[in-house]
Amino acid sequence: MNEQIIYYETQKNHVNEEAGYHGKIQYIDHLDPNDIIDSMVAKNTTITRQDALAVISLYEEVIIEHLQKGYSLATGLFQARLFMKGRFQKEGDLFDKDKHTTHVVFRPAIGLNDKISSHISFHKRQEGITKQYLKGIHDFASDSNIPNEEGYYKITRGNAFALTGSNLKIYHYEGRYKLNLKDSSGKIYDLKPANITPSKLTSSLARDLPEGLYTLSYQVEYGQIIRDYGNLKVQIGD
Template sequence: MLKYCLRENLLTAKPDDYMAQVTDSRVFTLEDIVDRMVKRGTTVTRTDLAAIMQLYTQECTYIVEEGGSLNTPLINTSFSISGVFDGADDSFDAKRHSLNLNISSGLALKEALTKTKAEKTETASTDPYITAVCDKLNGTTDTVKIGSVMEIIGSRLKFDPKDEEQGVFAVTGTNAIRCAAVVENKPARLIVILDPAVPPGDFTLEVRTKLDSNGKTTTKTLRKGYYHKTLKAII
């Protein structure tokens, strides 16, 4: 069951417009998937399953490294290139251009989506909510240059910059790097510098705050809100 809550829709002018946000969606690792396969019953051992899944993952990685695209029951991939080229004779330059991997659902996942049921939670969320992110120097919305100015649009975003538990965090796996340089700190807009310590690659943007919905009163609860799109940090 996919749970969701309602929050204000900032994209429309009507004050009573709300939009749905998914909540409490559990993340499953490769180990979790192997465990589920074993519990369902199979003649293949857990060790063999883990090895097969690892080989499958590795081979898909090799295909992408070679510039190939995947067309599987789970995912389909394609490539695109961001950046401006100076004339027809210009070539790819990692300092000015970036490769993007575009991923869409395969047929099996599309079929699974038709069977997914949604359940509304009782109350609307009061957590921070991010609607858009932009690299202000490059004008990109899917990639952010490390050390660049990042604009974050949403609601209930304001935080106390003196409290290290609060702020804007770039999350990669179990590592969360706080963007300490804050240019603007308002409930509907934040402008921060993507910290130089953030490694190149995919990351999740998260805002953490203890301020109430008006951004004025400090509460005891640390509320978190993350951007629904995966961003890529580039050099």
């Protein structure tokens, strides 16, 4: 696995000012089960969403059943066991739902923290820098994925390209995916995504699209929520 970059910021410790500052991770986004399934499918082309959903549902069902039967569990991600809360006044007292409760406690699996953190490079977030969902563009015709000195990515007219980033796909049936180019005069050209995974979106440009400098923007609407992924500077040509 390649090294990943995680940004953090430092905040004043107001509870114990003598402790100075504490670090806070800048999370990219929150993933739900559908987002995780999308990532699984993107990593392995032989597995379908239905396959992944069935396995995960069965896995959760079996874990719950075993905890209900009184087993403690150990997996590659966590350890889990059932605990009881509430006092018993006498040795012979019985469990009373009005006085006693049970709860599940999860702990990270042994070695999990090291397994995750060993592939992370932590960078301090600078003032004025916001989250950036979009990472780059790969132009298939020129096999270019590096911006020029002015920060413009090349996209060849009449050819396909890939937009890379984080959480590009949200699995909601009402989701609408909007990808467009805006030129220097403000004119907008709508593009049609051909395929979308959580980390990559592929599309193509018309052969008669005017050459020039553009801003490529990506936005997703689902329900009443609009997620704006930001934009990248692109140079359209042959």
